[in-house]
Amino acid sequence: MQPKIKPLRFTVVLVLFIGLLFFFLGKLVLFQFFRSSFLLDLAARQHTYYLELEPKRGSIFDRQMRPLAINVPTFSLYAVPPQIKNIDLIVEKLGAILGLNRSFVLDRLNRKKQFIWLARKLDINKMEEIKGLGLDGLYFIKESKRSYPNSRLASQLIGFAGLDNIGLDGIEMNYDPYLRGSAGWTLVLRDAKRRDLALTDILQPPVDGYSLVLTIDQVVQYITEREIDKIFQKYNAKGATIVVMDVKTGEILALANRPTLDLNEFSKYPVDARRNRAVTDFFEPGSIFKIVTASAALDTGKFTLKDKVFCENGEYRVANHTLHDVHPYGLLAFQDVIAQSSNIGTTKIAQKLGPAVVYDYAKAFGFGASTSSGLTGEVAGILKPVSRWSKTSISAVPIGQEVCVTALQLASAISVIANGGVYMKPLIVRQVIDxxxxxxxxxEPEIVRKVISEETARTMRDILTAVVEVGTGKLAQSKFYRLAGKTGTAQKVENGTYSHSKFMASFIGFAPVDDPQIAIVVIVDEPRPYYYGGVVSAPAFKFIAEDVLKYRQIRSNGDGGQVLAKVYER
Amino acid sequence: MRTSRCILYTALGTVLCLLYVFQQTEIVKLGYRIKATEKVLEACLDRKTALQYTLSSLESPVNIDRSLFINGDDFEMAKDYKLVRLGPPAGKERPMLAKAKSKPIFKRLAMLSWFSARTAQAQTVK
Incomplete structure (x- = not known):
């Protein structure tokens, strides 16, 4: 006979189980239908995160596609102090590899934080060396660093980008919208140990920055920097600037300033070293401005080469001002007025032209206005309108006083004479590439305006050749090429008067005379002990012209075998 | 019959579920391997960029100048110069190379592998 089940106990257990069942069913319904979105969101936050994809900053190249500025991967070292087991070992190893101070590292590692920086932006070799040690609690974050393989070549021109890869100066800043690119983002899935899984979709891909191809030639820049170093040190100058320009296209082949800086350590240099003096500094040009007066005289037809000017034997009164020449001259031919740089002769020429003509030609040559080169901090210089000229201005402006110019303006102006009379817009960037x-x-090269006729330009080339061959620029004579140019020695203004101890020594010219290719401007600020443009600046012009022309000839001459054969045939 | 069918369906369902779980874990494992490979690739690309920077830096005339003059030696530009070309003019390939390139690639490979001519041996001059 089977034992009798008590109905009450059975009912209680049954109710209990049914109750439990309904409880769990209810929880299920709650999770599935009422709290599902909240839980999904919580899970998503635990397992996924949005990651910004940093774009690569574009590079900067010279005209031969040699890199001037590129991004290099670097690795910043951080520590998680709670995970560190052997502090002494870490202190010892990091001190040996990175040269970090023992007390600095100890102080950092003893902090009660989850994240401590130890060293920023280390190169890949140091990173691999530290990683190879297998030390607990040390990790790396990859960052990008803007690096300049040529260190101090064309420093002020290129400029620099800061820690976050934003351009802060020079071309890096002016063309930042092209170089920067735009960030993208993606959704990253990670596991319970917070490791990323490669199961993501890039929701918005990053757009890398574009690269720039400059008109600068690295070799020409180096030649220029080599010469500017020599004159800057030899003459204990306060500053110096050299510009090399292609006369036919207006492309800037080299631009150098002193003092200068190493772009890889720009923060260590004073602000003064970062200034692009070729466009930010203006100065009274002195005698080199006579090329404007002479060009105006020939172009208007009021003077010819055959005309002679009496130079008053070195002393000439204009209104209440007495003008002097360095050497007393009597009757000088028009060409010799420029070749010997006679202030009196030039003033007399200008007086015959009239202030309006001198002003108009100065304007046409690009003075008193920005060249629109796009370089940072460019100034327009000073060229007073005729209405503001005093009675003595006619004896000052034509010889380069009461007017202020920049080195780049001078390069463009001398290019006008070299290329047959056309003012070309200075170019610094050739292309933007992906x-x-x-x-x-x-x-593209841009013709701004016609300034003088070809015949005037040809005549001026002859005159400027005479300056080098028989005039004040004899130290610019070359054995290899015929060079042409104009010297300038301008007194600087000090306390409202012209100084007798501070000068700007300059030389502007072009080469070769027969088929001008390059224009070169050399400006030296306060050279000592010598201060004449013909002594200080002319030799630098010669050395740069010779080496640059040789370099360009080698580059353009692809068939070296034939050249060798020609040499032997002779 | 009903019981055995129920058991069969349950077993089939379980196997399918297990297969699905297996697939998901394999995908995750593949994800780890891909990630590891991506890291290796990234490290190689970083190394390549660092080397390119080092090369550019070494080729820079500023650094060449510094290394040449480090001993205080003085170099002068030649007063006169000649262009000397050791090979054929630029733009024209060496004749042997031009001839080699005219043959089909498989023939060239066969010639290299089985029919390559004996190479000259350098011998010490006594």
Whole structure:
């Protein structure tokens, strides 16, 4: 006979189980239908995160596609102090590899934080060395660092980008919208140990920055920097600037300033070293401005080469001011007025032309206005309108006083004479390209205006050749090429008067005379003990012209075998 | 019959579920391997960029100048110069190379592998 089940106990257990069942069913319904979105969101936050994808900053190249500025991967070292087991070992190893101070590292590692920086932006070799040690609690974050392989070549021109890869000066800043690119983002899935899984979709890909191809030639820049170093040190100058320009296209082949800086350590240099003096500094040009007066005289037809000017034997009164020449001259031919740089002769020429003509030609040569080169901090210089000229201005402006110019303006002006009379807009950027090398934007040479006739330009070339061959620029004579130019020795203004101890020594010219290719401007600020442009600046012009022309000839001459054969045939 | 069918369906369902779980874990494992490979690739690319920077830096005339003059030696530009070309003019390939390139690639490979001519041996001059 089977034992009798008591109905009450059975009912209680049954109710209990049914109750539990309904409880769990209710929880299920709650999670599935009422709290599902909250829980999904919580899970998503635990397992996924949005990651910003940093774009690569574009590079900067010279005209031969040699890199001037590129991004290099660097690794910043951080520590998680709670995970560190052997502090002494870490202190010892980091001190040996990175040269970190023992007390600095100890102080950092003893802090009660989860994240401590130890060293920023280390190169890949140091990173691998530290990683190879296998020390607990040390990790790396990869960052990008803007690096300049040529360190101090064309420093002020290129400028620099800061820690966060934003351009802060020079071309890096002016063309930052092209170089910067735009960030993208992605959703990253990670596991319970917070390791990333490669199961993500890039929701918005990053757009890498475009690269720039400059008109600068690295070799020409180096030649220029080599010479500017020599004159800057030899003459204990306060500053110096050299500009090399292609006369036919207006492309800037080199631009150097002193003092200068190493772009890889820009923060260590004073602000003064970062200034692009070729465009930010203006000065009274002195005698080199006579090329404007002479060009105006010939172009208007009021003077010819055959005309003679009496130079008053070195002393000439204009209104209440007495003008002097360095050497007393009597009757000088028009060419010799410029070749010997006679202030009196030039003033007399200007007086015959009239202030309006001198002003108009000065304007046409680009003075008193920005060259629109796009370089940071460019100034327009000073060229007073005729209405503001005093009675003595006619004896000052034509010889380069009461007027202020920049080195770049001078380079463009002398190029006018070299290329047959056309003012070309100075160019510094040739192209904007993408990472595949395809051209996004191209900057073509631009003719701004016709300044003087070809015949005038030809005559001026002859005159400037005479300056070098028989005039004040004899130290610019070359054995290899015929060079042409004009010297300038301008007194600087000090306390409202012209100083007798501070000068700007300058030389502007072009080469070779027969088929001008390059224009070179050399400006030295306060050279000592010598201060004449013909002594200080002319030799630098010669050395740069010779080496640059040789370099360009080698580059353009692809068939070296034939050249060798020609040499032997002779 | 009903019981055995129920058991069969349950077993089938369980196997399918297990297969699905297996697939998901394999995908995650693949994700780890891909991630590890990506890290290796990234490290190689970083190393390549660092080397390119080092090369550019070494080729820079500023650094060449510094290394040449480090001993205080003085170099002068030649007063006169000649262009000397050791090979054929630029733009024209060496004749042997031009001839080699005219043959189909498989023939060239066969010639290299089985029919390559004896190479000259350098011998010490006594």
């Amino acid at each position: 990472k595949k090398g395809e051209v996004i934007k191209s900057f």
